[in-house]
Amino acid sequence: MRDDQAHRLSVAPMMDWTDRHCRVLHRTLTSRALLYTEMLTTGAILHGDRARLLAFSAAEHPVALQLGGSDAGDLVAAARIGEAEGYDEINLNVGCPSDRVQSGRFGACLMREPELVAECMAAIGAAVKVPATVKCRIGVDEQEPEESLFRLVDLCAQAGVTTFIVHARKAWLKGLSPKENRDVPPLDYDLVHRLKRERPELTIAINGGIGSLEEALPHLEVMDGVMLGRAAYHTPGLLGQVDRLVFGQGEDVDAFQAVERYRGYIADQLARGTHLAAMTRHMLGLFHGMPGARTWRRILTVEGVKAGAGLEVVDAALAAVLGAQDERRLRGLEAGQAA
Template structure:
């Protein structure tokens, strides 16, 4: 559990969003960002279709598997399987507030059982050589965040965990839906900054409400890493600046380049029987704010779901963007300048 991954920027595990197709798209935009799977329960890993649940493209590295569970032996075995599948990190979900997750005794409700979380992490750490990490909240319901967060982190650190991804908002397990809990109660970034300041030997990654790379850079003055969630999904083009701005590389990727890089993967998946819409649904926000973005989204959404839809749909959508840009340049307008 001593090897460290490039946590300076990562993309959050998001149910129904960060599937293998989404992760390949994100990888075309950034070579350095750490990517996470959707949460997979230990039961699914141990008894389900592993090829479907855990399969990923080699291009996705570095990529982490997020597990949901609370039985140390099951988590240890699931971690072993994840390592054998080639994942670079195994992460435990201690942050999801949904009713389904609570009923399974995992996710955010485990904030109330920090000793159990530490036991789980110790078992996972003994089972694998790749890093095992925790993604948690600052607390749940009526817990005092200063006490709940620091207690969980300290117990897990004693168990050998060195990296914590902290969603800087309490989870409400009763009275709020998971959607409502995205905005209520308020975020407490200073508490997470303080955690890093008082536990400098640990790698602390902050998550929750980070909407831009400007905000990410501000957080990096206080913590080791930033995890982007909805911003990375809805406006994935911002990931094209990550390698340059966050990792200091001389590399920027624009949306057109990302589409071109993604085409080869799409072609392989189409040949394997994957529906086009399963891949293009993650591309809808690529041209956010660019003239023609509405046509891009419409063509991909309407045409992409049709039987037999192929790369020609993407070509038509790109033409809608390119055509408008060519018209604007012919009129002497800068890219993105209002007509």
């Protein structure tokens, strides 16, 4: 079950990245952070391979299902399915700027239709018992963020939504690629901070451009939560400090402990026919900044994709990291003796 503090630190829904294998890895590092699925469209859930799309491990809790869509009936049906599958929260994507979501009338283009978003959220909220939340941008294209953000939030709040995750950038649907939309539009943290000040009764988490826990902590002095995206994915080791620094309990988990905890999951999935690379691709940044990190990435990338690759690849990569660290320690001792 999702606890009331889960939004203090969450890992963003990221297409092609935050699949179930990634979420289990992240859970080995933090027991408290809220994890999100990739955005799943209502059409995929209602008409696709539901078992494959929605499957997740019990270890992932608390975990939220993010939906993409704009038809209230389809969203209600998908939300009910997600709740029945055991997800702890249903989140509506009102922020993704990709071409595909524009043609499908969901994601960031819904910032232009706040009444529709509120209608959809009211329907979802009435249909499920788990929290129904919104993740949005501060505006799109020529919208004035002070107007577009506050109007969306106020209408959704009137519809019963109490939790919002705000990516503190506009989305430029005309002229910028989805990749550029993650970096080019300027960040406006002050506006999101102001939203929290002026709507204190709502739970507001901030997202966008936050590259480390050190950058996240000041936001937590004024916001209810921080959502980390690419920083959590590319340098997952930082999640090992979340429980202590953000939630005030638990001990840090280092990268070696995470590998040991993930190892059992890898073995189980290999036995079920999952390819090793489907799991190890999420581990590439685990030893970021540490001796042996480059060799770790190389072994997992080159050997992990080969047919029949198994735990021996992970063990070889881990041995390379340990060897690099031992070599650095030895050099340090020799330097100390020489001095």
